[in-house]
Amino acid sequence: MLKAIIFDLDGTIGNTLPLCIAAFKAAIEPHAGRTLGEQEIIDTFGPSEEGTVLALIPDAYDQGIEDYLAHYRELHHVCAEPFEGIVEILDWAKRSGIRLAMVTGKGQRSTDITLDVFGLDSYFEVVETGSPQGPRKVQGIANVLQRLGAAPDETLYVGDAPSDIDASREAGVPIVSAAWAETADPEQLSAKAPDHLFTSVADFRTYLERACAASSSC
Numbered sequence: 001m002l003k004a005i006i007f008d009l010d011g012t013i014g015n016t017l018p019l020c021i022a023a024f025k026a027a028i029e030p031h032a033g034r035t036l037g038e039q040e041i042i043d044t045f046g047p048s049e050e051g052t053v054l055a056l057i058p059d060a061y062d063q064g065i066e067d068y069l070a071h072y073r074e075l076h077h078v079c080a081e082p083f084e085g086i087v088e089i090l091d092w093a094k095r096s097g098i099r100l101a102m103v104t105g106k107g108q109r110s111t112d113i114t115l116d117v118f119g120l121d122s123y124f125e126v127v128e129t130g131s132p133q134g135p136r137k138v139q140g141i142a143n144v145l146q147r148l149g150a151a152p153d154e155t156l157y158v159g160d161a162p163s164d165i166d167a168s169r170e171a172g173v174p175i176v177s178a179a180w181a182e183t184a185d186p187e188q189l190s191a192k193a194p195d196h197l198f199t200s201v202a203d204f205r206t207y208l209e210r211a212c213a214a215s216s217s218c
Contacts, residue, residue: 001154001215002098002154002155002156002208002211002212002215003098003099003148003150003151003154003155004098004099004100004101004144004145004148004150004154004155004156005093005098005099005100005101005155005156005157005158005208006100006101006102006103006141006144006155006156006157006158006173007100007101007102007103007124007157007158007159008102008103008104008105008157008158008159008160008161008164008178009102009104009106009111009114010104010105010106010160011160011161011178011181011183011184012158012159012160012178012181013082013083013086013102013114013118013120014079014081014082014083014086014114014118015079015083015181015182015183016079016114017181017183018078018079018183019072019075019076019078019079020049020072020110021038021041021042022071022075022078023068023071023072023075024036024041024049024052024056024068025041026067026071026075027053027064027067027068027070027071028041028053028056028057028064028067028068030067031057031059031060031063031064031067032056032057036056040056041056044056045105046105046134046135046163047105047130047131047132047133047134047135048105048106048107048110048129048130048131048132049065049068049106049107049110050065050107050132051130051131051132051133051134053065053068054132068110069109069110069113072110072113073113073117076113076114076117080117081118082118082120083180083181083201084201085201085202085205086201087120088205089201089204089205089208090120090123092205092208092209093208094123096212098212099125099148099150100123100124100125101124101125101126101127101128101144101147101148102124102126102127102128103128103137103140103141103144103157104127104128104129104130105129105130105135105136105137106129106130107129107130107132108129111127111129115127125147125148126143126144126147126148128140128141128143128144135163135167137163137164137167137171138167138170138171141157141167141168141171141173142171145171145173152171152172152173152174153172153174155173155174156173156174156175156176157171157173157174157175157176158175158176158178158204159175159176159177159178160177160178160179160181160183160184160189162188162189162192164177165177165189165192165193165194166192174195174196175194175195175196176194176195176196176197176198176204176207177189177190177194177196177197177198178198178204179197179198179199180198180199180200180201180204186199
């Protein structure tokens with residue numbers, strides 16, 4: 001029986017990873033005095049954006065954070081909506097009595113910006129964000145389960161990264177690998193044998209509807 005779905009944000013709800021990289025470059029390069037490669041930025045991911053700024057421009061941390069958030073909001077027009085079909089899944093889940101939460105590695109302020117731009121503020125009962133110190137999705141998932149009163153085997157985590165598979169397994173929650181973003185690597189995800197892998201939002205919705213119908217849980 002499916003009682004809760006926990007979503008990642010970047011690359012799962014919307015195609016926001018290119019936006020993040022563009023905002024990091026705009027914010028950090030003036031302070032660093034050099035051009036940053038995309039991979040150099042990506043290599044700092046795991047902690048929230050505060051951790052990225054701390055890793056790349058520790059001497060300009062406070063201003064770097066404010067600059068990043070300003071550029072992130074200003075550039076959000078390049079990703080103005082969630083992936084096609086995501087809102088319909090969220091609406092279906094609400095109608096079906098499935099509770100919704102989010103566990104993301106993003107910081108609280110950038111998460112709030114994106115949920116506001118996407119118009120999704122009201123969908124998620126619990127939102128767990130990242131930490132500058134490092135990944136905390138396992139703890140975030142555990143917190144969601146506790147707050148929703150949901151058992152791990154009654155919950156799905158949906159995320160686009162290999163690390164999401166690891167975190168979900170450690171938390172004891174079945175994992176759906178979201179491989180519908182242009183930034184996802186289906187082969188890399190498949191190699192870690194997630195419980196399910198979908199390359200389109202439409203296929204994920206079909207799976208959810210069939211799973212709920214089969215169990216008469218929705």
